[in-house]
Amino acid sequence: MVRFKNRYFTAEIIPLDNGHTVQPLNLKTYDILKSVLATTEQIHGEFGAAAIKNGLDVKYCNESTQIAIIRCRHGPHRLLASSLPFLSSIGKRKVQLQSMYTGATLVKCYKFLKKFHQEKMNEALKMCRTEEEKKKIFEIMSKTKYGL
């Protein structure tokens, strides 16, 4: 009865070539997977890629908030973690991964993400200038308290 332990990396995907192109960032789990494997092979060689491949999965990928959660087995996860900063492109787009949190269970990652989003909403509130915008954001925030 061996227990399979995993590590879930929550990372934010920052597109590098924006400002000029207004294309929507087409985040596909398959693309992220391929690029992660390629980068790990680049950094740690065939051994690294093979060590990670079993149990590698993109569990959560959100286009609009640009957040992805990548799963890996506990053990080889350090190889993956060390190669994530070197990831430069997903599919055709140039990106930069910024890992925020590493959790041992998916629920912990969700809890972190929830806190993260709430902080971001508070910052947005501080940032808006017009009254009506403020009112609108208050409205939206109150909705989340009661779960839409």
Place this chain on the structure above:
Amino acid sequence: MTDNKYKMVGNVPSDISVVRFATVRAQEIVALTKMIENPQTTKLIFQKLPCHMRRRAMSHNPNRMPRLLREAHKSQMAKSGPALKPKRPRRKYRRRPSRLLEEYKKRSSKMSWLETHLWHAKRFHMTAKWGYRLPEKSCARGHRFCHRSVAEHCLLVDISYLCCIEIQGPQNAIIPELAPLCDPKTGPTFGASSFLNGTREGRVTIFQRNSFSRGPIGLVTFLWRHGETPDMRTLWIWCHPAFYEQFLVELNSSYGSNSDSLIEQTKIKITLNKGKLNRFRLRGPFAHSVISNLLDKEIRKVFIASQSPGFVAGVDVRDPRMILPQSRVKEHTSMPSQCETVITSRSRLWDASVRDQIAQVRTSFPDYVVNGRRSQLLVPGSELPLQPEEIPIPLLIVNASHESSDFVPGCDVIFPAGWATAFWLALIYSGGHAGGLKDVESMNFEYQICSDLCLEVDSNAGKTAAAEQKVKLMEDYFRKPPKTRTNFIKLATPFPFSIDWNRLLIDWGYQVEQGFTVLRDKKLLNTLSLNNQNLLSELTFSYPQLVAVTIRLKHGSPRDFSMICLPKMDDKFNSPINEPIHQDPGAKERKILRQQHSSQLKTLAKKRKESRSSDDKVKDFCSDAVIAIHKEKMRSLWLPPSCNLKTSYVRPVIGFVTKGDFGLSEGKGIGRGYIVIRSVPQISASLVLVRNPGTSLYMWAEIALC
């Protein structure tokens, strides 16, 4: 829009408004909250329990879990498929006496059991008929043995399935209401003086109200209570369960009420005594001596005089469990030859309170107590002296009445409910031979007695029974392979499984929209049998009627559904006449149909295979419908077509035999059947031809109106 400010915050892209940003984040938060609250666990419920609370039995018994987790555990268990069937307890446990009774109660809830069911079930083949489980034929005794029982000894049949209806009220109120139900031309009815004072049992055919031209409902027997004043009389009507419902409807409409059990109008009360009385029938020369073994010594001496046919005698007997002989009696007791005093017809059986009291005794004075006392007797097997708990049980002994030209002596015993097994064992040990439904049928065939137990051919009950028999015979026929089936088309048998009387009457020129009847008018039957042409008028032949006949053959015997045909003028007696083999136009058609059907099935199978491999589930090539249609078509091609019975065959058909066999009582082939009334004057010298189904030979036979 200043990019710097946004860039300061960091991760907000420059071309998105704040509101949009906020809404998206809000949605995310809600989704995440949902996912956090309902984690998708793959653990089983009992793994969440701490180790010291887990039990081995909770794998199959959810009650071992704490209450809060029970529901979840049950739903998880249900997901892994249906639970195992509980193990059937071992045979010894199932047959424990305490459990046997509940097993029997469960079995008899769907189908009524007679009180003597257990005794019969061990010795007879049983059938389910009219809502009862009835013994059909004996496992050990054959047909000839049962015939010998009726002819020489005593046959004993349990007919407690007959339903009794009690009508109480003033005489002048009961009789006029029952009058429209019976036809006075068929014989004495309810109000006939010979039955009114209650010393004789009567039998009458009842019809639907005022419609004697349509078929009857059936034959019922009735008994008036002896020793009553005309303003309060009791009448018992015994009717067959097959038409019990129909009869009740007629009675209710006569007495003008809708309720079933009690009808209070003009002081007439109708009670249904369906399960409250038992009735046994004994037929045979020694029937009275078998009964006399039940009676006390004094009554035995006077019993001989009350043996006139149809007579009703009310006696009180001791509990039969006391006087049970130790072993079965094979010889019969001799009866005193002469006596004058007649037993009274008065009986306490008619009181419902007395019956209930006596039914109580059965449970308060059980069998094992009796057996215990008998085992302590000094001389084993002798009679027990009078016990303090005993009550004398009232019986009604109804002698057999004249039903036909043959008279078989016998009697019926009527007694209260609950005592059937006791009386049955006493009668069997005194020398009665038990019989079932088949023996009743054979009694009716040989001697034409017990007609109240058989259904009339023109009644609804009789037609239903004939239809059921037809289905059964057709199934048997079609179960055979085509090569071994008799080809009824070639052998010119119009009705091999059941007789279509309407077709016969139509071919003889009658209109049968309202149905047909059997002629029961006694006067008309007499004139017909005298065969005097002058007395018969055309009026008698205008209604579609059948006449009951008996045919007797010298060589050979008729079978069921044999055809009775008229010989031609110049046919010499005993000359051989044969029916030529008819053409079977269906043979070619059947062959072609068979080939077509098999090729059709093959194409359907091919299409199914293709659709399976091509993974295209558009059409379902199921061949069930095709097979069903083919089966129906083939069956209709095997059955003989409907044809004119007068002209299609070498000799015109005038009637059919409903029951035909070798008659053991007469020693020759007998057939009981019906012929069209119009053909009666055309029969000369009482000679007709009979042709069995599936044969081509016409046998010469004598015909007699019965």
